Amino acid sequence: MERELEGIVLSVSDYRENDALVTVLTKTEGKLRMVARGVxxxxxxxxxxxxxxxLSLFTLQLQEGRELHTLRGARMLHHHRQISASLLKQALASLYCELMLRTEDVADGYALLSAALADLDEQTDCFTSACVFLNQLCLSQxxxxxxxxxxxxxxKDRITTLSLHQGGFLCVECMDRLQDVPWTRRQLQRFRRLCHAGMDQLDELRACERYDFSDFCRLFAFFREYSGIRIRSFAFLEQVVRMQEGQRS
Structure with missing residues (x-):
């Protein structure tokens, strides 16, 4: 049975001579794996x-009862040109796709990834949307x-810090007992605002806050701590950020 499905390419890897194993996140069927022969x-x-x-339209021969399907043809629907022109944006896009690949199926995952890639392509402020995307992914898990x-x-009163190992905010008494480091009120408010934002609220969020790589790392620490999943592309993102910081200094 052949079907046409719209999807975002999450990964491509070698599979026999001249073939590739491709995983896509489709709009209607979740994640699908396919063999692209001669690609x-x-x-x-x-x-x-x-x-x-x-983002492409795939013509697939679906193998009923099997996890691996056959690609008959693919047509690009949208290519993110600004992402291709920026090493930082390429690193973030790769990270987004690997995160979506490695996590369990996410409700509205296609819409979440589409919105994150579109914002990354259009905006110069990369990490505000990156933080919101990652937090939404963590919420889904x-x-x-x-x-x-x-x-x-x-x-709910006297909140004093964020604790990675406890999993969230701590009040002053619990912080003292667990010997965590206090945050300022401003830091707490800023982080809470981020954790309550959705991808459809990026304009409002940016109007009052901007987030950077250190904020993203803080959220990524939660993902790494509680998912147990190793994301290889994070190391490349770190390398790109350090390189760009070195160029500015």
Missing amino acids: QKITSKNAGALLTGT GIAPWVDSCVNCGR
């Missing part, structure tokens, strides 16, 4: 539609930081 040949017509992060009360005792 690594220089004459392949499908290669441009199979770049990581690209049940591992996002708890920021509405003390995660340890439940009290």
Whole structure:
């Protein structure tokens, strides 16, 4: 049975001679894996539609009862040109796709990834949307930081810090007992605002806050701590950020 499905390419890897194993996040069927035969040949017509992060229309021969399908053809629907022109944006796009690849199926995951890639392509401020995307992904997996009360005792006043190992905000008494480092009121408010933002609220969020790589790293620490998943592309992102910081100094 052949079907046409719209999807975003999450990963491409070698699979036999001149073939590739491709995983896409589709709009209607979640993640699908397919064999793209001959795609690594220089004459392949499908290669441009199979770049990581690209939105394409796939014609698939679906193998009923199997996890691996056959690609019959692919047509690019949208290529993010500004992402291609920026090493930092390329690193973030690769990270987004690997995160979506490695996590369990996410409700509205296609819409979340589409919005994150579109914002990355259009905006110069990369990390505000990156932080919101990552927090939304953590929420879908049940591992996002708890920021509405003390995660340890439940009290809502005298919140004093964020604790990675406790999983969220702590009040002053719990912080003292657990020997965490205090945050300023401004830091707490800023982080809580981030954790309550969705991808459809980026304009409002940017109007009052901007987030950077250090904020992203803080959220990524929660993902790494509680998912147990190793994301290889994070190391490349770190390298790109350090390189750009060195160029500015």
